[in-house]
Amino acid sequence: MQDEAKDSRGWRKVFGVLGPSTNTTVQPDFDDMRPAGVTNHYSRIIVSNAQAISNETFLAGTQAIADNTVDAVKSVMTADPDYLVMGMSAITFYGGAEGAARFRRQIREVSGLYLSTGSESLAAAIAAYGGVKKVAFVSPYYPVANEQVRNFLSDYGYETVRDVPLQCPSWTSIARVGTPRLREVLKQLDGDDVDAILQVGTNLSMVKLAAAAEMWLGKPVIAINTATYWHALRANGIQDKVYGFGRLLEEF
Structure with missing residues (x-):
């Protein structure tokens, strides 16, 4: 019998989801993966649709997201969530494993809640599959941010063999990268020297493609939103x- 003291829709858990205001992918992705009794409540981190045309402007744009995150946390806390889920990833890779842990601690200090971040979730997902030592990844980022992802993965013992920064020209353009382009990149990243392929950048829609690619590549393909x-x-x-999103949600 359902406990009347619990949220009528989120009787198992109420998630506060934090993501950039320009992100149109995280909210539907997370809702598609939502089991019964869990609810997702998206809080937008206000940020302009930055034009990222260089390493410097990309970093500046992601720093603006970081600077405005606390306000989004305070907003979603008014819904009394049980747990926070970070629907952004770039800034959670900065500074390697220690930088990711520091970011997580900062959000916990503001909210009093535990949370899942993109970078640490990805590391946990790779470990869940087991046997992965060498990886390749695609991102919508610029090369300077891909370097941060490589450093983070290295801190967890994973060697990046290849990576592709798509260098999307604005935040909203990330969501407009289509499946044909991503298929090309997957083929570019794959090889006998790679144990797993990863995708970072939460506005890049790849949860379904990653699940399909696992079947025809015969190795883990992990989308960061998954x-x-x-x-x-x-x-x-x-x-x-949860079926339809790859082995991670089906087996682990």
Whole structure:
């Protein structure tokens, strides 16, 4: 019998989801993966649709997202969530493993809640598959941010063999990268020297393509939105198998 003291829709867990205001992918992705009794409440980190045309402007744009995150946390806390899920990834890779942990601690200090971040969720997802030592990844970022991702993965013991920065010209343009382009990149990244292929950048829509690619590449292909939501569910003791999004949500 349902406990009347619990949220009528989120009777298992109420998630506060934080993402840039320009991001149009995280909200539908997370809702597609949502099991019964779990609800997602998106809080937008206000940021302009920055024109990222160089390493410097990309970093400046992501720093603006970081600077405005606390306000989004305070906003979603008014819904009394049980847990926070970070629907952004670039800034969670900055500074390697220690930088990611520091960012997580900062958000916990503001909210009092535990949270799943993109970078640490991705590391946990790779470990769940097991046997992965060498990886390749695609991002919508500029090369300077890909370097931060490589450094983060190295801190966890993973060697990046290849990576592709798509260098999207604005935040909203990330969501407009189509499946044909991403298929090309997957073929470019794959090889006998790679144990797993990763995708970072939460506005890049790849949860369905990654699931399909696992079948025809025969190796883990991990989309960051899948990894982050999987981590949030499992961190809260929710072991439901969610089908259609790859082995991560189906097997681990």
